[in-house]
Amino acid sequence: xxxxxxxxxxxxxxxxxxxxxxxxxxxxxxxxxxxxxxxxxxxxxxxxxxxxxxxxxxxxxxxxxxxxxxxxxxxxxxxxxxxxxxxxxxxxxxxxxxxxxxxxxxxxxxxxxxxxxxxxxxxxxxxxxxxxxxxxxxxxxxxxxxxxxxxxxxxxxxxxxxxxxxxxxxxxxxxxxxxxxxxxxxxxxxxxxxxxxxxxxxxxxxxxxxxxxxxxxxxxxxxxxxxxxxxxxxxxxxxxxxxxxxxxxxxxxxxxxxxxxxxxxxxxxxxxxxxxxxxxxxxxxxxxxxxxxxxxxxxxxxxxxxxxxxxxxxxxxxxxxxxxxxxxxxxxxxxxxxxxxxxxxxxxxxxxxxxxxxxxxxxxxxxxxxxxxxxxxxxxxxxxxxxxxxxxxxxxxxxxxx
Amino acid sequence: xxxxxxxxxxxxxxxxxxxxxxxxxxxxxxxxxxxxxxxxxxxxxxxxxxxxxxxxxxxxxxxxxxxxxxxxxxxxxxxxxxxxxxxxxxxxxxxxxxxxxxxxxxxxxxxxxxxxxxxxxxxxxxxxxxxxxxxxxxxxxxxxxxxxxxxxxxxxxxxxxxxxxxxxxxxxxxxxxxxxxxxxxxxxxxxxxxxxxxxxxxxxxxxxxxxxxxxxxxxxxxxxxxxxxxxxxxxxxxxxxxxxxxxxxxxxxxxxxxxx
Numbered sequence: 001x002x003x004x005x006x007x008x009x010x011x012x013x014x015x016x017x018x019x020x021x022x023x024x025x026x027x028x029x030x031x032x033x034x035x036x037x038x039x040x041x042x043x044x045x046x047x048x049x050x051x052x053x054x055x056x057x058x059x060x061x062x063x064x065x066x067x068x069x070x071x072x073x074x075x076x077x078x079x080x081x082x083x084x085x086x087x088x089x090x091x092x093x094x095x096x097x098x099x100x101x102x103x104x105x106x107x108x109x110x111x112x113x114x115x116x117x118x119x120x121x122x123x124x125x126x127x128x129x130x131x132x133x134x135x136x137x138x139x140x141x142x143x144x145x146x147x148x149x150x151x152x153x154x155x156x157x158x159x160x161x162x163x164x165x166x167x168x169x170x171x172x173x174x175x176x177x178x179x180x181x182x183x184x185x186x187x188x189x190x191x192x193x194x195x196x197x198x199x200x201x202x203x204x205x206x207x208x209x210x211x212x213x214x215x216x217x218x219x220x221x222x223x224x225x226x227x228x229x230x231x232x233x234x235x236x237x238x239x240x241x242x243x244x245x246x247x248x249x250x251x252x253x254x255x256x257x258x259x260x261x262x263x264x265x266x267x268x269x270x271x272x273x274x275x276x277x278x279x280x281x282x283x284x285x286x287x288x289x290x291x292x293x294x295x296x297x298x299x300x301x302x303x304x305x306x307x308x309x310x311x312x313x314x315x316x317x318x319x320x321x322x323x324x325x326x327x328x329x330x331x332x333x334x335x336x337x338x339x340x341x342x343x344x345x346x347x348x349x350x351x352x353x354x355x356x357x358x359x360x361x362x363x364x365x366x367x368x369x370x371x372x373x374x375x376x377x378x379x380x381x382x383x384x385x386x387x388x389x390x391x392x393x394x395x396x397x398x399x400x401x402x
Numbered sequence: 403x404x405x406x407x408x409x410x411x412x413x414x415x416x417x418x419x420x421x422x423x424x425x426x427x428x429x430x431x432x433x434x435x436x437x438x439x440x441x442x443x444x445x446x447x448x449x450x451x452x453x454x455x456x457x458x459x460x461x462x463x464x465x466x467x468x469x470x471x472x473x474x475x476x477x478x479x480x481x482x483x484x485x486x487x488x489x490x491x492x493x494x495x496x497x498x499x500x501x502x503x504x505x506x507x508x509x510x511x512x513x514x515x516x517x518x519x520x521x522x523x524x525x526x527x528x529x530x531x532x533x534x535x536x537x538x539x540x541x542x543x544x545x546x547x548x549x550x551x552x553x554x555x556x557x558x559x560x561x562x563x564x565x566x567x568x569x570x571x572x573x574x575x576x577x578x579x580x581x582x583x584x585x586x587x588x589x590x591x592x593x594x595x596x597x598x599x600x601x602x603x604x605x606x607x608x609x610x611x612x613x614x615x616x617x618x619x620x621x622x623x624x625x626x627x628x629x630x631x632x633x634x635x636x637x638x639x640x641x642x643x644x645x646x647x648x649x650x651x652x653x654x655x656x657x658x659x660x661x662x
Contacts, residue, residue: 227613227616229622253616253617273443275614275617298614344577344581347584349619349620350592351580351581352617352619352621353621353622354573354577355614355617355618356446356450356609357573357601357602358450358569359570359571359572359574360577362570363574
């Protein structure tokens with residue numbers, strides 16, 4: 001169908017189509033909103049086929065299995081106080097497939113609820129017209145109570161949360177780019193047994209948040225320049241049993257902010273030029289750091305209280321100035337990543353105002369030579385003398401190429 | 403006064419010390435920019451260097467110049483001209499030539515690295531301005547110690563002590579007070595304590611301009627809120643001006659009263 005064909009309205013086409021039919025859209029502008037789809041359909045079109053929601057509500061509202069939408073562009077879905085207007089809403093769908101979509105100027109991008117087994121791939125979601133207020137902005141890809149979803153190769157920018165998982169199990173997020181979103185690049189709530197790998201999270205308001213979730217695996221992601229007063233590369237809140245491996249944390253205010261995290265393994269991550277590489281606010285048990293690189297961070301680790309079996313082994317610390325007499329690549333004296341000023345700044349918030357002052361520099365130096373105040377129960381007994389080189393094979397270049 | 407200042411500047415610009423000081427900044431400037439390659443990050447390094455060095459060199463150089471040019475000053479004192487113009491002129495001369503070294507020494511590396519076309523132009527110019535102001539403040543203090551005592555060792559020691567006091571000990575006491583009174587709200591105290599010390603004030607003003615200010619968190623936000631307002635800027639500028647006026651007044655007073 002096309003704007004000048006006998007069937008020019010998508011609504012009519014959907015009504016006339018039988019289950020499992022395919023509707024082909026030609027290039028052109030279609031003014032449609034609140035399209036209800038209750039049967040399995042495939043809708044395919046080129047990027048030039050633009051469905052304009054005219055800011056009158058949502059565009060697609062689907063409750064059907066085997067729904068496929070491919071290639072088209074959707075724009076202009078306005079903010080609503082009452083409803084979560086989105087370009088595509090999927091409700092109780094199975095085997096949905098959304099691919100190559102260009103979604104622009106919308107409140108919510110893709111909203112999936114109560115659905116099972118689906119794919120969202122290669123979509124671009126952006127909102128240039130949206131405000132700067134969290135309350136009036138929606139999320140790029142929002143999944144609620146879903147299972148077995150695959151979110152891959154998408155590009156999300158200018159939304160509230162780039163990708164949002166709430167009560168989502170056994171799903172995978174990979175090779176997405178989430179950039180310049182107002183709040184989080186990726187947001188997990190109450191979602192267990194999920195994997196996200198090889199994504200890139202850049203310049204989001206507060207980075208990536210993983211909250212109240214179990215068994216989340218994070219591989220090969222890049223967290224870059226999530227910078228600001230309340231911004232984190234990765235925020236972990238009430239997390240149990242995760243793996244964080246092969247990630248790059250570059251120039252974040254806080255690379256990993258922990259507010260209650262238990263049994264997390266950090267293996268072979270790069271922490272470069274962050275304000276804080278790892279910040280613990282309490283409730284941390286049995287975390288294990290192994291073969292990570294800490295380079296040029298203002299504060300390496302901020303941790304207070306009992307060690308709670310949190311361990312650091314064989315990491316590279318650029319602030320380490322010990323020696324290695326037997327040349328086995330491991331320093332002979334332990335490294336204490338919590339330095340004096342980190343301790344002071346944590347004890348008395350206001351003392352951070354002395355950052356970069358001569359006195360603090362001298363004091364830190366004195367403490368390094370002869371520690372008196374520095375907490376000594378968090379340490380790396382076997383710091384590496386040289387950068388740990390891990391094979392970068394798991395990190396896809398496609399996520400970095402964007 | 404201006405003629406005295408001009409003489410002093412001409413004298414100092416030819417001196418080995420000024421040139422060494424200038425070369426030092428030039429080398430450090432190029433070295434840091436070359437090694438880091440990142441202008442934003444190197445600004446933090448420059449900030450630390452400038453905030454330590456300009457007061458220190460100002461203190462040492464100011465008192466040193468006062469004592470070495472003593473004979474010339476006594477010659478001038480015999481001339482029919484007001485005493486204040488002799489000493490204020492001397493202060494002006496030393497301050498200007500030290501400022502010149504800083505401006506040229508750091509300015510050339512920055513210009514050649516194209517920094518002035520980048521977003522860091524503002525903080526960099528501010529850094530230079532504050533560096534020059536700190537140089538003036540501490541040469542003024544050094545001149546006062548020179549005027550107070552004829553004993554070179556005493557004068558030198560006192561001048562260095564004042565530098566040590568403001569650059570290091572002040573922050574130490576500041577920190578101890580913060581630790582002692584940690585149960586109380588301390589933002590106002592921290593703000594006032596910072597305003598009172600020209601080195602701390604310069605450091606905080608500059609930090610707030612840079613990326614690194616995000617690390618200051620809540621406290622930084624309080625400072626930003628104050629220094630971001632018109633009153634805040636006026637108060638901060640006023641405090642620095644006060645630190646310039648105070649030595650000026652003292653120099654005038656001492657110059658008038660002193661028996662040479």
